Amino acid sequence: MTTDTLHPLAADYLERLRRAGRGLPAGRRRELLVEIEGHLSEAIEPGASDAQALTVLDRLGEPEAIIAAEMPPADVAPERRGVAEWAAIILLPFGGFIFGIGWLAGLVLLWSSRAWTTRDKWIGTLVIPGGLLTAFAALLALGHPTKKLCTGFPGRIPHCTNAPGPSAGADAVGIAVFVVLVLAPIASAIYLARRAGRLRLP
């Protein structure tokens, strides 16, 4: 980056902007930072005095004001909105253990929220149906390799086999599937939390 050729005051300003913009979607934040870095590098000539740099920064305004202008105005009180979103984020991975219905409750909360885009909601729904219960179910099934992997659980299991007997290859595949089934719902929950974070949830 060219940040090291910036005036030190301009570099400080950019760093404040970067921190203030944590709630923005990552792509939009990056664009904004590049555009404002361009502004700073053109408006402040190399070797400019502190006073000249401060004049440029004054005209730009506070970093927080720029980020505030970027945020969509919240139409519902954010603290009331936050509870349902956090419940969805927790219920999707873990709710399956509450007789299976916890995951469904999370799904309802996910789709009724306005904090996420439709694409986010599909990611939350499909990765992974049943949440960690599905991984748990897979683990039980793997423990009894003569049984079918798919039987007896409400959550769908993407990898179904009629394993005729244990083999080293099948075990390795089984372990890989299990690891994916554990990590995917957690990654999905973290993703949803971050996406909702741009609306400044608590």
Add this chain to the structure above:
Amino acid sequence: MAPSIRETAISQLRRGVLEFCVLALLRDGERYSYELVRALGDANGLVTTEGTLYPMLGRLRRDGVVDTTWRESPSGPPRRYYRLTPDGQSVLDGFVIEWTRFRDSVDALLGNGVLK
């Protein structure tokens, strides 16, 4: 309180016209963000904080009235060039007609003598 009513009105007026001023600046061809912000910032009384123009440029792009392209700059970070879309052109044409009517009416009522 009179001063705050006046300030609110002025800032709403500014906000209302700024987006169209950006479109007008792009009428003769593309410009990159710093050029746009500088031109608006140099216009007397139009902009108080130049930084908030960048979020506004982003909104214009999402609204489909401008298109953008990133290009390398001879010095510093890449530049984002903005140009009018056909939609933006017709929005601007409509505004020019409305604005002229609006300005003439207000001037006449204020007694500035534009309409004798």
